[in-house]
Amino acid sequence: MESVFDPYTAKALLEWQVELGATDAIADMPVDRYALADKAPKAKAAPVAQAAQPIAARDPVAVAKAAANSAGSLAELRAAMEAFDLCELKKGARQLVFADGTPDARVMIIGEAPGRDEDREGKPFVGRAGQLLDRMLDAIGLNRASSVYITNVLPWRPPQNRDPKPDEIGMMVPFLERHVALAQPDVLVLMGNISCQAVLGKRGITRLRGKWDQAMTLPVMPMFHPAYLLRQPQMKRQAWADLLELNAKLEGQ
Numbered sequence: 001m002e003s004v005f006d007p008y009t010a011k012a013l014l015e016w017q018v019e020l021g022a023t024d025a026i027a028d029m030p031v032d033r034y035a036l037a038d039k040a041p042k043a044k045a046a047p048v049a050q051a052a053q054p055i056a057a058r059d060p061v062a063v064a065k066a067a068a069n070s071a072g073s074l075a076e077l078r079a080a081m082e083a084f085d086l087c088e089l090k091k092g093a094r095q096l097v098f099a100d101g102t103p104d105a106r107v108m109i110i111g112e113a114p115g116r117d118e119d120r121e122g123k124p125f126v127g128r129a130g131q132l133l134d135r136m137l138d139a140i141g142l143n144r145a146s147s148v149y150i151t152n153v154l155p156w157r158p159p160q161n162r163d164p165k166p167d168e169i170g171m172m173v174p175f176l177e178r179h180v181a182l183a184q185p186d187v188l189v190l191m192g193n194i195s196c197q198a199v200l201g202k203r204g205i206t207r208l209r210g211k212w213d214q215a216m217t218l219p220v221m222p223m224f225h226p227a228y229l230l231r232q233p234q235m236k237r238q239a240w241a242d243l244l245e246l247n248a249k250l251e252g253q
């Protein structure tokens with residue numbers, strides 16, 4: 001069927017739909033798939049020896065644990081995550097967002113999940129929230145080039161930046177645990193509720209922030225997420241107090 005749009009408009013419309021999270025192409029006309037199913041020749045069952053184990057039969061957390069624990073370096077962990085195909089988010093994302101900064105830094109920051117800019121660039125915290133994060137770190141003399149390592153709980157962008165689901169978080173936690181074990185930071189900084197959920201097993205950032213906790217054998221500092229601080233700039237005062245607390249810990253250790 002001939003398109004009613006010129007090629008430029010059609011391309012812009014297509015890009016817009018991808019931005020909205022559309023992942024499947026559909027036809028111009030509705031298709032009655034029940035009628036098609038009746039006409040279709042019955043598929044022969046695959047010989048048992050050739051049938052791959054169906055995805056639903058695999059326990060994503062167990063598969064993730066085995067893959068993560070077999071990684072002996074950050075490069076191997078990244079490859080294991082690239083190969084992990086049980087998380088639905090992977091299908092809608094442009095690429096895996098693994099980490100940024102200095103892998104042997106004393107401070108490891110854990111965010112939530114990539115947004116649009118991170119999905120495009122393949123690095124965590126490069127959008128507006130990331131720019132604020134960089135300014136916050138700079139205020140206590142930290143930066144990605146020499147003193148901070150940054151990753152996210154989820155390495156793939158959720159469609160329309162929705163909150164990650166508990167099962168998505170659960171199956172990516174083994175990779176995060178291995179990431180922390182391989183990077184060996186002195187302290188973890190958790191940005192927002194999703195990372196508190198993944199690392200500490202609890203939410204309630206207003207109550208948790210600013211107080212040292214313990215997880216993965218390390219001191220953990222929960223803080224307001226920079227995206228939240230962009231929406232609620234009056235909360236920057238608390239974030240500044242938390243940064244000072246982090247700085248004091250680093251100087252005291």
Ligand code: URA
Nearest residue numbers: 111112113114124125
């Ligand atoms: N928010 C996050 O939590 N992580 C990013 O990488 C970007 C925005």
